Structures are given as structure tokens and as C-alpha cells.
Amino acid sequence: MNTLDARTWLADHGDYLFRVARRQLHSDELAEDAVQETLLAALSAQARYAGDASPRTWLTGILKHKIVDLIRRNVREVEIPRDEDGEEAVDLLFKRDGHWAEPLRPWGNPHAEAEMSQLRRVLDQCADRLKPVMAQVFSLREVAGMETEEICKELNITPTNCWVLLHRARLFMRQCLEMNGFSKAGAV
């Protein structure tokens, strides 16, 4: 039987909850909000805590709901962006008949630490240039590893739109990484 002590929640579980939230939300600020809302909600719900789960598991359960709420609130508009920056670069990849316009060069396999930290910077910069909804779908799928079906449902977008967004995000990211040095990174 576990017991709750609200006074130690923040000290004991704050960082953990923050990391879980940040992984899904991809933003420090939103993750902080998620932690705060979770702990406040937990205070109100204390009476319903049965004691069979550990406090951390119980708090994490509440956090999951808060994360989904925050994502929904932030992805209000789900129209697929058209004719904007980056889209053209993606279109140039393919010829009218659908074939690749140019041969793809292989990427190297970066190992050196300096090279890795440079690549991390590129990853972040490219991700920042994605449209918010695309970034959200991309990060839930590629980074958090959620199933696509689940992502569509949680973000409340149709599967068709969801797949298009994911595909475009991947094309854009691949292109952005390549233009920023990936094709040369550790080239063999």
C-alpha cells in the first residue's frame, strides 16, 4: 500500500515527469506546463488514489492525459500547408513522372564526437523549420516512436492527412539535413 505526500511530489518526481513530457511535447515550456497541470490535478484527485500503483506511476498516468490535452490545444489547425518555404525544395526531388530527379548520394556514418555535435545542431535547426503540426507528427513518430494510428487519433487528424504530413515532414527533414552537410558527414 502506497501513500501520497503532495509536498514531496515536485522534488521526487518533477524531473522525471518533465522528461516524459518533453519527449512528447518537444518543448521545455510546454513540458513545464504539463508538469504543473499534472501536479495541480493530482492534488484535486488525491482522494481517488487507491494506493495500488506507486505515486510515480499514478502521476505519470495523469501526465499522459495532460500531454494529449496540450498537444490538441497546440495543433488546432490541421490544414496541410501548401506552397511555402521548403515545399519547393521537396518538389524538386522528383520529376513529373514521379522518378527521382537526381541520384541520391549516400550519407556517411559520422562517428567523431565533434562531427556528432555539429550534426545535432543541424537536426535541431531543421526540426525548428518544420510547420508546427508537421513537427508534432514527425517527433511523435520518429522520436517518441508512437504508432502512426495512435498519433492521428490523439491529434484528431484523419489518417490520410496524418500520412501526408508525416511523409512531407520526412522529405523536408531529409532534404534539410542533406543541404546542411549530411551528404558529406564522415563520407567514406
Next chain:
Amino acid sequence: MDERLPLSNRMALRFHLAICKNCTRFNQQLQQMRRLFREEAAADDDAAGLAPEARQRIETALQKKLGS
């Protein structure tokens, strides 16, 4: 990459990949990109914690609610 395709599509995809060097490369690059993102997220994750200001803000909000 995302889900298991029905057998016929899977065979078609395999066949296409066998003859399309660009598509094979593209596939490898998407996998590589995913790996890098996940590695970065994991490395980032170990170090991350609540910023002191955020912790203070949350603490204040909790105290306020506890006191009310």
C-alpha cells in the same frame, strides 16, 4: 518503417527496392535520420530536468492550491 504491409505490397516493395538504388538509399537515409533523432533525444534526456525558475513557479502554484 511504419507498419507491416500486406504480403503483395511487401513483395512489390522488395522487388522495387531491388532495382531502385535511389529508393534503397532513401530508405536507408530515413532510417539513419530516425536513429540520429532517437540517439539525440536519449542523450538529451539523461541531462534534462526542470529549470529552477520553473520548479519555483510550480512550487508556488502548488502551495497556493494547498493553502486554499
